[in-house]
Amino acid sequence: MKVLLPTSLPLEMTGTHADVTFVPYDVTLPVPQEHTDAEVLVVWGNTRGQLADSATRLTHLRWIQALAAGPDVIIAAGFAPEVVITSGRSLHDGPVAEHTLGLALTAARRLDLMHDAQRAGRWARELGGVQSAHPSIFPGLGTLDGAEVTVWGFGSIGQRLAPLLTALGARVVGVATTAGTRGSTPVITTDDLPERLAETDLLIGILPATPETEGAISADVLTALPAHAWVINVGRGSTLDEDALDFALRSGTLAGAALDVFRREPLPADSPLWTAPNLIITPHAAGGRPQGAAALIEKNLAAYVAGDPLTNVVAR
């Protein structure tokens, strides 16, 4: 059995896999003709063109192991429905939680404005010393201590993030498809979201791109937040109404936002978001460094060979 391994990250396969041939491949180029008989494709950072080409030419393919948490790009590539896709869910929990925490701290302390002032050689008197909590004077959350944080999309990343925020004194509520308690975090469904939004200081989106989540962080959601609230999105760009966010920031009905993901990436040079006030932009940088990728591949490979259920199968 031939398994194609991407050269876009170091992958040391340590297990014994009789009858498995690992073939490295370049994720930016069509798979060489002699390897189009591969049964398994491991995907990391492949270009859309490379994936579309693989979907057509790898006619023996049975299983794709994605290393990204969100499999939307692979689903869109058009692989045959019988090809099983497993995702890299959980490989990015630490890095994405870290980046989100960084954005939340930046929103609270406005490190971005302080850095701008430093670059301009200016002592930002308005951001230091005695601080007023009023957003017109200090345009940030001020502190995460005591902040009401709502995390919409409460999967493994959200569950990694919640204790980091609570350690700083934030009160975290998750939003997911079933209510209950995960770890020690209360989780509600979208039925109870309007009430929760009214008391939210910071809304964090970690939603995947699906037809159900399209535009979930809508104009109505933004309007339901208090004017001092901030929004962070590290899920997928399609889950946020960017025009509504731009309007809310410019009209002052939302205090600020930090976005790592966008409907179009790279964010086009003419996007109004570049000049929206109190908007922090990071270039889809939250993940990008899967932790434990080789172990997941090994585990799934052993299960695949044994005919056992695979981990992280993507429903489609």
Ligand code: OXD
């Ligand atoms: C991912 C991402 O899906 O980084 O892993 O966006």
